Amino acid sequence: MILINSSPKDALKIFQPFLPIFVPIGIGSLLGVAEKEGIKPRYIDEQIEDEDNILNLIAEHVREMEKPYIFGLSAFTVAFKSAILLSKELRRRYPDSVIIFGSIHPTAMPEEVLSYEHVDIALRGEGEKSLIELYRCIKEGKDFTHLDNLSYRKDGRIIHNKRAYSFDDLDSYPPFPYHLFEKKGYDLGFVIGSRGCPYGCIFCSNRVTTGRKYRFRSAEAIVNELDILYHKYNRSSILFLDDNLLVNEKRIYTLMEEIKRRGFDKKMSFNFQARGDNVNYKLLNDLYSAGFRSVFFGIETASDRIMKIIKKGETVAECKEAVRMAKEIGFHVSATFIYALPGETHQDRMDCVRLSKELKLDMVRYNNSTPYPGTELYEIAKRENRLNIQGLYENFNSVSTFIENPFKRIPFSYVPPDNTEDEIRRDVLFSYFSFYLDIERLKKIFARPDQGVGWFNAGEKFLEFLKKVPALIFLGLMMVVKFGQLFYYMIIKKETAISFRYFLKIFDGLWNIKNSVDTTNNKDIKKTET
Numbered sequence: 001m002i003l004i005n006s007s008p009k010d011a012l013k014i015f016q017p018f019l020p021i022f023v024p025i026g027i028g029s030l031l032g033v034a035e036k037e038g039i040k041p042r043y044i045d046e047q048i049e050d051e052d053n054i055l056n057l058i059a060e061h062v063r064e065m066e067k068p069y070i071f072g073l074s075a076f077t078v079a080f081k082s083a084i085l086l087s088k089e090l091r092r093r094y095p096d097s098v099i100i101f102g103s104i105h106p107t108a109m110p111e112e113v114l115s116y117e118h119v120d121i122a123l124r125g126e127g128e129k130s131l132i133e134l135y136r137c138i139k140e141g142k143d144f145t146h147l148d149n150l151s152y153r154k155d156g157r158i159i160h161n162k163r164a165y166s167f168d169d170l171d172s173y174p175p176f177p178y179h180l181f182e183k184k185g186y187d188l189g190f191v192i193g194s195r196g197c198p199y200g201c202i203f204c205s206n207r208v209t210t211g212r213k214y215r216f217r218s219a220e221a222i223v224n225e226l227d228i229l230y231h232k233y234n235r236s237s238i239l240f241l242d243d244n245l246l247v248n249e250k251r252i253y254t255l256m257e258e259i260k261r262r263g264f265d266k267k268m269s270f271n272f273q274a275r276g277d278n279v280n281y282k283l284l285n286d287l288y289s290a291g292f293r294s295v296f297f298g299i300e301t302a303s304d305r306i307m308k309i310i311k312k313g314e315t316v317a318e319c320k321e322a323v324r325m326a327k328e329i330g331f332h333v334s335a336t337f338i339y340a341l342p343g344e345t346h347q348d349r350m351d352c353v354r355l356s357k358e359l360k361l362d363m364v365r366y367n368n369s370t371p372y373p374g375t376e377l378y379e380i381a382k383r384e385n386r387l388n389i390q391g392l393y394e395n396f397n398s399v400s401t402f403i404e405n406p407f408k409r410i411p412f413s414y415v416p417p418d419n420t421e422d423e424i425r426r427d428v429l430f431s432y433f434s435f436y437l438d439i440e441r442l443k444k445i446f447a448r449p450d451q452g453v454g455w456f457n458a459g460e461k462f463l464e465f466l467k468k469v470p471a472l473i474f475l476g477l478m479m480v481v482k483f484g485q486l487f488y489y490m491i492i493k494k495e496t497a498i499s500f501r502y503f504l505k506i507f508d509g510l511w512n513i514k515n516s517v518d519t520t521n522n523k524d525i526k527k528t529e530t
Contacts, residue, residue, distance in 0.1 A: 003043045021187060039135060072123075109373045114151060230264065238271070269291055274296070279322045342416050
């Protein structure tokens, strides 16, 4: 069996050289379970392999395998095109093989996946148990149509077996197999402490596979992996990949106690994601004393009205207080805002810029909303007849506005009523330039790439930085072009509600002016609607 991580080569466009290569977590988990069960599948990761050499690598593996050959492709929505193209070629070369699609997109859209005749099976939900059972049935020539979580074709019809959500104890799974990824340039500085999220945000696709059930690993299992990362792989800065680390406070205190007992609070630093309504001063302070140094909040909006529309389940005030406490304690604080949400206005977006500066955030991402299949936002976009799918979901990228080549724009997958794509795109760019054209902030980003949650890294060592200088020059030129386009459409053609006076606020940070966004600024923002 060969497991394949489907990935477009240029997923992050002009920012591709400045992001770490992340391990394909889902495939890694499957590999670990397979090893435990005595199965030794191969894996291929499209994000790191030469595109022209992937089929040759597969052929090398196939020569060592016995029929029937099994190909399992992991496909997020953004990688669906890559998975379809590769699997078509696999069917042509190995006509008797079994081709399985898994991960979020096949879970949400099994009918669509199986509309491609060369795909045999869509595996829905978490795959650790289902894939092993399916593998054994196929290899032993047994019927597999009784297995839960499978979709397949039978007598010309698509059959969907029962969806069974996993309630397995995560400690029953083997430790993550870091050793399988140690020689390929991956960033191994991560650990996974839990799965799932009990909240109901309309834009989040992570619950498609796990449901709203929240499960977590024991503190001992997690810290055992920290021990491996520190002593075997020399990693001292660790990112917790939990969707929301702080869902269960009792569990977190047990984890902190184990980290301290083993002495890793003095040797390592930890970054994590949380919700504003899950934190309090004591908890944050205790986390800091246990070695946690960077926190990421998905604030999403500065409007309580929009918070209710997207079913975030928290308030802007709670998010603001969470950031205030974290900054006071000493955390590096990152956040995201999402533009183009249902019911949103230009004013709402400008309020996000204001809030970013008011909170003195260290890093911010301004995403464009993306209605991923399986989310409530996807259904809203369909209902409004505003779902825009280009090709095989090639425009489904939540950071497309900032990473795209300015001469080759990526169309939005959703634009809410009473907004235009051009207006939102300019608001996204204005927000980025307004926040990041700040000398002090830029110095910190380049000087401390280990802080934050891996959004940008120009090299931690001087030699690494030198290798990226050409890419940095190209990135800088593209940013200049983007800024020029923004200036032209905002100031020359006046195709925006932003006033010239407010536009000039972009440059405050370059002169190291401490911009606290006071009442005068608020008046400027309000004028943008007049």
